[in-house]
Amino acid sequence: MAELSERSGIPVATVKFYLREGLLHPGVRTSQTQSSYDDTHVRRLGMIRALMDVGGLSVSRTSEVIAAMADQDRPLGEVLHAAQLSVSRFAATAGPLDRERALARVDELAARRGWTVHEGNPGRLAAADVLATLDHVGVHSYDVLITACATAAEIVAEADLEEVAATVGGRESVVETVVVGTVLGDVLLMAMRRMVQEHISRKQYPHTP
Amino acid sequence: MAELSERSGIPVATVKFYLREGLLHPGVRTSQTQSSYDDTHVRRLGMIRALMDVGGLSVSRTSEVIAAMADQDRPLGEVLHAAQLSVSRFAATAGPLDRERALARVDELAARRGWTVHEGNPGRLAAADVLATLDHVGVHSYDVLITACATAAEIVAEADLEEVAATVGGRESVVETVVVGTVLGDVLLMAMRRMVQEHISRKQYPHTP
Numbered sequence: 001m002a003e004l005s006e007r008s009g010i011p012v013a014t015v016k017f018y019l020r021e022g023l024l025h026p027g028v029r030t031s032q033t034q035s036s037y038d039d040t041h042v043r044r045l046g047m048i049r050a051l052m053d054v055g056g057l058s059v060s061r062t063s064e065v066i067a068a069m070a071d072q073d074r075p076l077g078e079v080l081h082a083a084q085l086s087v088s089r090f091a092a093t094a095g096p097l098d099r100e101r102a103l104a105r106v107d108e109l110a111a112r113r114g115w116t117v118h119e120g121n122p123g124r125l126a127a128a129d130v131l132a133t134l135d136h137v138g139v140h141s142y143d144v145l146i147t148a149c150a151t152a153a154e155i156v157a158e159a160d161l162e163e164v165a166a167t168v169g170g171r172e173s174v175v176e177t178v179v180v181g182t183v184l185g186d187v188l189l190m191a192m193r194r195m196v197q198e199h200i201s202r203k204q205y206p207h208t209p
Numbered sequence: 210m211a212e213l214s215e216r217s218g219i220p221v222a223t224v225k226f227y228l229r230e231g232l233l234h235p236g237v238r239t240s241q242t243q244s245s246y247d248d249t250h251v252r253r254l255g256m257i258r259a260l261m262d263v264g265g266l267s268v269s270r271t272s273e274v275i276a277a278m279a280d281q282d283r284p285l286g287e288v289l290h291a292a293q294l295s296v297s298r299f300a301a302t303a304g305p306l307d308r309e310r311a312l313a314r315v316d317e318l319a320a321r322r323g324w325t326v327h328e329g330n331p332g333r334l335a336a337a338d339v340l341a342t343l344d345h346v347g348v349h350s351y352d353v354l355i356t357a358c359a360t361a362a363e364i365v366a367e368a369d370l371e372e373v374a375a376t377v378g379g380r381e382s383v384v385e386t387v388v389v390g391t392v393l394g395d396v397l398l399m400a401m402r403r404m405v406q407e408h409i410s411r412k413q414y415p416h417t418p
Binding site: 046050084127160173182187196 | 252255256258259262263285286289290293297299319323324325326327330331332333334335336338339340342343345346349351353354355356357358359360361362363364365366367368369370371372374375376377382385386389390391393394395396397398399400401402403404405406407408409410411413414
């Protein structure tokens, strides 16, 4: 355990917490007080920290993702879908009336783009909430931004699937690529957007510190 | 107050809370127990809900954004910068060693793309954390995803600045466009990414429910 903590850079107490929560699989017991851990444990710990610390996922959300990854009996398509759902829980905010109209707008936009998604796609519902909220706030339409987000989403999702296809290793590796790529990719995308925003602002607005 | 609550769809108790926290500017007192509120209050309430409910910002973060918006004395470039900072606080996670190396990678990528940003850009630091974390997790490189995120970020940030340029109204409207566009745009981008992921997965992986 001390060695595992050292190799992963995670304090012993935290490793114990992850074991108790079922996020980390148990080691092989070698004596009354000792267990042996291997590379799969180090790797899993890296994954847990990535999802929780950088991705901002909760313990329970992380635990769902790990469970989906470890499920060997379901078809890969189903497992990927379950993993995607776990990393895509958005807050529901729009009222039923607003949402109805906003969903119609999202479906129309998806149809124009040629996207086929099922009714319960978490992104579909979240996108509708955003559109309903944008309608409420001020008088500005944000149409240019909405179109840009759609184009950007296509570019990133294409890359997501390319990353999956290029993943070497078993299904656990594939699910890992989906989960890590989605959660950390979200943060990277937001981060880079801030960089380019500053770059362009500097040219257009003097006094940017 | 009852009328304001009705027009905005926000409970009286919540409106009072926003007044107490300074998120909402006070109305004009018309008697010992009554104040009058106008369209600026309805609009501000919409903005508060957008940032907190859909954007997931905390009360204190929202309050910073509102303060930046209301500041009439600073040059617009500075105000936009302050607003951008408030909606761009990412968790710092990488250790100093990892971060040093990852920052060099981010700066190199920015130079290649022609992005000029100052050292403290919140996106620069967050991007470095993501790269450091991706390095730690598994063996997969995610280079394709990183490049796609950069391209997508350029497309969205261009649209961000176009929206700003197209905003009608005073500086409060301009800051509103930046803040709402950035916070809700982040969510929209993630949401649409999930839609396109599903669309492409369906074709490539059977058994996607």
